[in-house]
Amino acid sequence: MQYALLIYGQDPADDDPDAGMAEIAEYDRFTGHVRDRGVLRAGEALHPSTMATTVRVRDGQTLTTDGPFAETKEVLGGFYIVEAADLDEAITYAAMIPGARNGAVEIRPIVDFSAMPGAMADASGAS
């Protein structure tokens, strides 16, 4: 199964570049670990939520606003997509992500449309 590991935390402070470097090194270690195991499918870091733009279409009108979808203290800062045999394996990876120590990692199983061809039309129509 594939799982999205969504990393939530506070936006990084601009005034502490050393802490930022140490964190990047830790993320590099984690990325290397999952890549070596052959389970890494994707992984990206996102710019701070102050860089976010949110788009809604209502009655054919595109509404564009500054900022993230929801104003919360902890924001989505990055994500990995990993292949794991089951939730326990995904939990093991999530717990290794540096952001889990001061923020939280949300694990979301990824829908596998290829395993349910009959459901594909329904699912794509509903979402």
Added chain:
Amino acid sequence: MATLIRVLGDFDLAEEAVQEAFIAALETWPTRGVPANPAAWITTTARNHAIDRLRRQRVLRAKTEALTRDATIDGDLTTTDVDPFEGDDTMPIIDDRLRLIFTCCHPALALDARVALTLRTLGGLTTPEIARAFLVPESTLAQRLVRAKRKIRDAGIPYRVPPIELLPERLGGVLQVLYLVFNEGYAASSGEALIRRDLCAEAIRLGRVVAGLLPDEPEATALLALMLLHDARRAAREGPGGALILLADQDRSLWDAERIAEGLALVDVAVAARRPGQYQLQAAIAALHDAAPTSEATDWHEIVGLYRALLVYLPTPIVELNLAVAVAMADGPAFGLAMMDGLFDDGALAAYPYLHAGRADLLRRLGRWSEAITAYQRALELTDNGPERTFLEGRVEEVYVAASRESRPD
């Protein structure tokens, strides 16, 4: 059932397949005779039904592959072309139950869902029975079960006994669910007596399964001991009309000697592993109560020590309250009262009727009548449990009588 759920990864499909297998059994056993191992026969037949269904519905191709793979791994019982009448290996079925307990109690499921799923899947209780036991509408409980099963399937919660490095953490979750089920049955806070007894019986039965299959885990053994030692006192806890009888006032000849003997022996086994834990401490406390001929003859000093140790594992105000009660028994009510008064400071227990009732009891024993009455009345305001209210009202009456006797000695 547990075997099939693991193999198929789908509760509903497994339930259906088992039903079909039972129908097949009704049709064939009368003519062919009951097989040597009926459970294995049902499992294999249900599995074959499930495979047929899966093949018909190509949508679940991935699961058919899992089935085939599994069939290769444990070929004896599970290959699809074996004569089911020859299977005699029941061990995989027992192991599957353990796997299923860990699945049902997975921390990725909400606690109330874990409890419901464990009782429904591993216990002998029906959905309406569980709903009645936990005082929730049947539809709510059914929803809870559906959602939990869907999460197990869609989030990929594994069917397995966790690897050794996860075992302590996960076993704790399993024991928590079993003890919660037991307590729900034991603390007669509400609901029907019969169903409450069922809950205790189920918790003990599942506790036996877990302790039996994980003999090297002292906490599992200790939880079984703890439940047996509590359950042994059941008959003595209730007076006529369901009246509450406190431990100190119970007729100890009504205690179940067999359960106590089993519980005491299990405590010894658990403690011998020298890996202490919260259930061992609680079981040791229960053991001291159960082994004592009277309340006065109880080793209260030892109980005080055990509660102090338990506070390290369970730093909760309730444990502190129990410690204060034990201190009152060991060193005198004034010492216990001082500890209880301290408990009001953190506020967590201010609305807890047992703190007020406990304080009232100590004030009564100290002859501080008017304060005792105030405390009993505060406890009465905070509980709507019938037997408990009757008990507290009785105590208020006693204190009035004692106080008036003192003021007019003749």
